[in-house]
Amino acid sequence: MKKFIYNKFDKRRITDLPRVLFEGRVIVIISPGETRRAVDYLLSQPILGIDTETRPSFKKGKVNVVSLLQVSTYDTCFLFRLNYTGMTPAIIRLLEDTTVPKIGLSLHDDILSLHKRADFTPGLFVDLQKHVCEIGIEDLSLQKLYANIFGQKISKSQQLTNWEADVLNERQKRYAATDAWACIRLYEELLRLERTKDYQLVVVPEKPSAPNTKNLQHV
Numbered sequence: 001m002k003k004f005i006y007n008k009f010d011k012r013r014i015t016d017l018p019r020v021l022f023e024g025r026v027i028v029i030i031s032p033g034e035t036r037r038a039v040d041y042l043l044s045q046p047i048l049g050i051d052t053e054t055r056p057s058f059k060k061g062k063v064n065v066v067s068l069l070q071v072s073t074y075d076t077c078f079l080f081r082l083n084y085t086g087m088t089p090a091i092i093r094l095l096e097d098t099t100v101p102k103i104g105l106s107l108h109d110d111i112l113s114l115h116k117r118a119d120f121t122p123g124l125f126v127d128l129q130k131h132v133c134e135i136g137i138e139d140l141s142l143q144k145l146y147a148n149i150f151g152q153k154i155s156k157s158q159q160l161t162n163w164e165a166d167v168l169n170e171r172q173k174r175y176a177a178t179d180a181w182a183c184i185r186l187y188e189e190l191l192r193l194e195r196t197k198d199y200q201l202v203v204v205p206e207k208p209s210a211p212n213t214k215n216l217q218h219v
Contacts (some may be wrong), residue, residue: 002198003015003149003193003198003199003200004199004200004202004212005135005136005148005149005193005200005201005202006137006148006201006202006203006204007136007137007138007139007200007201007202007203007204007205008138008142009042009139009144009145009148010146010204011023011130013147014143014144014147014153015153016070017057017147017151017152017153018151018152018153019153019154019155020146020150020152020178020182021155021174021176021178022072022077022153022174022178022181022182022190024073024075024077025075025076025077025098025179026076026077026079026126026174026177026180027076027078027079027174028079028081029078029079029080029081029085029170030081030084030085030172031049031084031085032086033092033112034085035080035085035088035091035151036088036089036090037091038078039090039091039093039094040090040166041076041078041083041119042071042094042100043077043093043099043100044072045073045074045100047073047074047101047184048071048073048102048103048180049071049072049102049103049104049179049180049182049183049184049187050069050070050071050102050104050107050110050125050180051069051075051104051176051179051180051183052066052068052069052070052074052110052113052114053066053067053068053070053071053103053155053163053176054067054068054113054116054163054165055063055067055071055162055164056159056160056161056162058074064140064164065082065083065116065117066082066114066116066190067082067083067163067164068079068081068168068176069080069114070089070104070176070177070179070180071084071094071180072122072174072177072180072181072183072184073184074181074184076176077103077176077180077181079168079173079176079177081168082117083164084150085178086117086118086158087114087117087118087120092118092120092146094204095114095118095120095122095123095185096123096125097120097123097124097196098123098124099123099124100124101124101126102123102124102125102126102185103125103126103128103183103186103187104125104126104127104183105128105129106127106129106140106179106184107125107126107127107143107178108127111125117131126187128145128183128186128187128190128191131187131190131191131194132190134194135190135193135194135199136201136203137201140158142154142167142179142182142183142186143156143188144188146182146185149186149189149190150185150189152178152217154178154179154182155175157171157175157176158171158172158175158176159175166178170207200216
């Protein structure tokens with residue numbers, strides 16, 4: 001039976017979907033010395049999901065630097081607290097690696113944010129936005145993509161929390177890990193759909209735009 005996917009997923013439908021949450025190990029890295037062992041482990045894996053978090057700024061013109069780098073395998077996610085570790089040689093090695101694919105979404109923004117902390121040459125990164133376009137999906141947000149492909153909801157309730165807090169709470173850790181891990185799941189399913197053509201794209205009709213009455217003359 002073919003999977004039905006939509007070129008544009010109605011955000012209102014997401015509320016009623018069952019919630020998905022990463023259920024594997026979450027390991028928080030807070031000291032520079034821990035980063036080497038973590039990176040050694042990550043680069044021994046076949047594929048990685050990657051994302052970043054930045055403390056939100058509610059002051060106009062003020063932009064904070066990225067404070068969290070989350071990198072996940074199928075069952076383990078490392079949260080590198082960059083505001084504590086800094087961009088260590090091990091983290092640079094991870095970002096410059098050209099052997100293990102690192103899957104993310106809107107990677108240009110993440111890499112740009114990380115570049116503000118340290119200079120590096122990006123290695124093997126794969127942006128999901130390229131693959132979704134190839135099968136006709138126009139949505140580019142992780143939440144909509146996951147709902148469209150898997151029929152499950154990724155909660156975004158922790159997105160605007162303080163990622164520079166002294167200690168990340170459990171909800172923040174699960175949120176961050178879920179975003180990175182979800183990128184692996186999406187990538188592998190998109191590859192399967194591209195290979196098997198086992199899907200049917202449903203093109204959602206465009207909603208008619210409201211008439212422009214600004215220049216209408218009343219008679």
